[in-house]
Amino acid sequence: MQVLEKFADLRQGFIDDSRQGIFDVGILGGVLEGIAEKRFENEIYNFANQNNIPLKVNFVKPQKRYLLAARAYLKKEANAASDNVSELKYGDELEIYDINGDFARVKSMHDGYFAWLDIRDMVHSLVEPSHQVIALRGHVYEQPRIASKQVFELSYGVKLALSAIDGDWAKVSYAKNSQGFVRKSILEDIGLRLEPIQDSIVEFAKKFLETPYTWGGVTAWGLDCSGLVQTVFAAHGINLPRDADQQAKMGQEISIEDIQKADLLFFEGHVVIAIDKNSFIHANANSVRVTIDNFSSEYGRWLKDRFIVAKRILG
Known part of the structure; x- marks a missing residue:
């Protein structure tokens, strides 16, 4: 196997998604160079030694920061025009890894999500909250x-x-x-949580009804489908990943016939919270807000044709 193929296998074994970490390393001009998290240092050093490749990799150690702004969007790339991929709110804890112009690549500590944030929206410390x-x-x-x-x-x-x-x-x-x-x-x-039971999950989700659909949002000022799911479950002390495809890897798989209240139903590019076997609540681009819909409607039938999996998060 050629060195490039070996390295591709090594990288895939550790991280194949930029949302999960930093492994921006490649072989350029016969040199292994780039930037990676400190946790990958031993494996990269071993690979370089075993394959006799010069190494010029910056293994970054993160620095703690907090969000200073009331709300701020995480960006896919290091520029203001880039797509919003998630949102942080005041006081959220971050780890900062590297700087590119006015943006820093950060890790959101409550869900482990990596993306780019305007450096003006963060601060070294905040007053201890109560x-x-x-x-x-x-x-x-x-x-x-x-x-x-x-x-x-x-x-x-x-x-x-x-x-x-x-x-x-x-x-x-x-x-x-x-x-x-x-x-x-x-x-x-601080520390008080809603009880993680089916009724509470659904009733809390209903508080967001008519909230504007906002791509990348996670607050009642505007949120997307997976943002609603993450926020509702977080309020009950259950931390889920940020995006729908990541959330679909959590919980216990169930058949669509066994759906119960508070189960998560995943479709192509979408996730909803079940109210019962037929109805569900979701933030959706179709209505451009948080709504309750059902599988008997034209939209519901269209969505059901794109069903992927149902997951039970509550035990």
Whole structure:
């Protein structure tokens, strides 16, 4: 087997998807060069030694960062015009690997997703949070009154540092030493989770009804099909991968005749949450929002013809 074929086999054995890690290494001019995560160092060194190939690979050690912006899209490539592939919200923990212009290649720590993020949207550290947002959407206000200026958007699960209570309002710290006020009723102590049962999964998903369909989105400001699934299950303490094809590898496979509430149904390029054997809730480009549909409708029949697999995530 030629060296190039051997190396292709080596690479495929570790990572065949840029969403899962960094292994941008190739043989150019007889030299093994590029950039890769530190976890691949031994294998690449061994390959170079065994095949007598000079090595010029940068094995990057990640640095911890946090999202500073209220929301920010992860990009497929290192430029603002690139496709959105996912979304982060304020306080999300990241690992930064390398820089390309105004963008950094990062790993989202809650789902292990690799993509590119504008370096202006991240920061080295944030104030230690004490509470989390339990409303789908919200705002930080300049003063403790609804008529006050809205200064920061909030999404479900965002964590804030509470410093004082003022009637129905909580004074919070966020971003770079900024302070403002949040309705006390939309906050709870960090760590509280919804119980991961079928009814709760579906009822929580229904809270997102009419939310705009937004490719790459994961919040109630706009989300896509797999973003809805990931967000709903994360609220119940169940971390799923970001994209539908990745989610389809999780859970227990079931027949379409055995579908129960909260099962995931996968179609060509799409995923939905089952409500019962016939109806489901999903974020979809057809309606451009989150809707409830059923397999008896024209759209439902069209979708069912593209069925791939059903998975049960809850035991």
